[in-house]
Amino acid sequence: MPFTKWLTEKLSTVGWNRYSNENSRKKILDSAIARYSDEKYALYELEQKTLDIIEEFALIKLAAWNYNRRLIKIFKTVEHKPASLVYYEHKNLRLSSTDIGHMLTACTLVDEMHAKKIDKIGTGILSAIVLHGGASTMAGEDGGKSILENLIDIPVDSKNMGRLEELSIFNKMMCFPVVLDDKTYSPAALKELDKDHVIMFKARLDAKSLDLADARGRVSRINETLEYVYHRFTILRQEQIKVVEQLEDVIEEKTDYREFTPKEKNLFSYALALLCALRKLAKTDIINSNGNISVLNYTRIRDVMARSQDLIPEEELKKEEAKMKKY
Numbered sequence: 001m002p003f004t005k006w007l008t009e010k011l012s013t014v015g016w017n018r019y020s021n022e023n024s025r026k027k028i029l030d031s032a033i034a035r036y037s038d039e040k041y042a043l044y045e046l047e048q049k050t051l052d053i054i055e056e057f058a059l060i061k062l063a064a065w066n067y068n069r070r071l072i073k074i075f076k077t078v079e080h081k082p083a084s085l086v087y088y089e090h091k092n093l094r095l096s097s098t099d100i101g102h103m104l105t106a107c108t109l110v111d112e113m114h115a116k117k118i119d120k121i122g123t124g125i126l127s128a129i130v131l132h133g134g135a136s137t138m139a140g141e142d143g144g145k146s147i148l149e150n151l152i153d154i155p156v157d158s159k160n161m162g163r164l165e166e167l168s169i170f171n172k173m174m175c176f177p178v179v180l181d182d183k184t185y186s187p188a189a190l191k192e193l194d195k196d197h198v199i200m201f202k203a204r205l206d207a208k209s210l211d212l213a214d215a216r217g218r219v220s221r222i223n224e225t226l227e228y229v230y231h232r233f234t235i236l237r238q239e240q241i242k243v244v245e246q247l248e249d250v251i252e253e254k255t256d257y258r259e260f261t262p263k264e265k266n267l268f269s270y271a272l273a274l275l276c277a278l279r280k281l282a283k284t285d286i287i288n289s290n291g292n293i294s295v296l297n298y299t300r301i302r303d304v305m306a307r308s309q310d311l312i313p314e315e316e317l318k319k320e321e322a323k324m325k326k327y
Contacts, residue, residue, distance in 0.1 A: 024195065032202040032209075039212035040179055046219050047167055051121060053223060054170075057230045058126035061133070061282050062119060064237055066110045067244075068103040071275060074247050075100070078268065081257040087269040089310060093276060106137075112152050122161025124169040125151060130226070131173055134283040174218065174287070174294045177211040225286060225296055232305060233281050235312045240274045247271055270311075277308035 075081075075095050085093040113119040120126070128136040128148060136148040145153075171179075250264050260268065284304050288297045309317065 028195075028198050028202050032205040036180070036205050036209045036212070037182075039209045039216065043179075043212050043216045043219065044167075046216055046223070047170065048163070050170065050219055050223055050226070051163055051166055053226045053230060054126055054130045054166075055121050057226060057233070058129045059119070060230075060234060060237060061129055062110050062113070064233075064240075064278055064282065065103075065106040067240070068275075069107055070244050070248070071271065072100055072103060074244065074251060074271070077251050077255050079256050081268070085269040085272055087266070087273040090269075090273040090276070090307075093269060093272040095272065095275070109148060109152065116152065116156070117158045118152065118156050120158060120161070121163055122165040123156050123158055124166065127166060127170050127173060131170075131286045132289075133281075134285045137283060173289070174215070174222075175289070175292045176215045177208065179212070180208065221296060222286070225301065229281065229284075229286065229301060229305070232308065232312070233278065235316045236274055236278050236281070236308060239312065240271070240278060243267060243271045243274060273311055277304075277311055280304045281308065 072095075083094060084091075087093060110119070113125060118125050125148075128151065132147075136151070137146050139146050246267055247264075250260070250267070254260070257265070257268070281304055284300055285297050286301070287294050
């Protein structure tokens with residue numbers, strides 16, 4: 001074979017192999033990057049829905065806490081009331097001086113949040129109130145301020161906070177993996193990798209994609225749970241507003257419990273039962289954190305929901321059951 005013909009064929013083969021390797025390398029990178037990008041943006045979109053629920057739920061919780069002033073006024077105004085009351089299956093209903101103190105503290109907290117403009121998405125306060133309702137309001141080990149009170153004391157430039165900041169806090173609460181920046185896997189960052197290193201990079205990026213897929217599944221379950229609890233809290237809150245308004249009309253005419261009609265006494269007991277149910281729901285942690293793991297607090301949520309089930313109107317209960325039948 002003439003040397004020139006051999007050289008032409010040899011160079012053609014080398015050129016084709018190089019093209020083939022480059023093309024294969026590009027396909028490997030493109031498939032891994034596309035999968036990771038899809039998982040990242042799917043998680044982001046779902047978390048936006050989560051933030052919407054968190055914001056709505058937190059604000060209605062704060063409104064309910066602040067509403068306690070009206071309940072305390074009613075309770076203090078009514079004279080000769082029993083030490084404890086019963087409302088059907090809800091027994092030993094009472095409002096001690098300690099309970100009143102806690103309720104007034106909650107009212108003060110709401111006032112402080114509003115004054116400092118930190119009762120908004122971005123500060124992390126709303127996520128703490130919704131996801132760690134009990135833990136955030138517990139007093140410190142030394143009996144001092146609660147976690148929530150300490151958070152409020154931290155200076156925050158709330159006007160510069162937004163959904164991205166809240167999303168970052170939510171991800172930390174849930175112990176989710178850090179989301180890679182687009183520059184980490186850009187063509188410019190990967191152009192020097194040979195095929196072996198490309199395959200290694202693909203394996204690592206695929207593992208991170210699986211982590212994001214797992215996070216997305218957990219967020220989906222959180223959304224379902226939040227919608228369930230939020231709906232129940234909203235219905236109980238609406239009932240509470242109606243009952244308090246009716247009791248305020250009652251105490252304008254009489255304040256002695258002994259003069260209440262059976263219906264009015266039942267209304268008074270119902271108000272306390274609603275208050276207890278709302279407080280339990282507000283203080284129930286949606287998620288429990290243990291080290292680097294955060295899980296839904298299923299057992300506690302179901303228990304609290306079951307105890308408040310007979311306090312809501314039957315038609316609302318049917319709507320709730322139809323909506324959350326798969327929970």
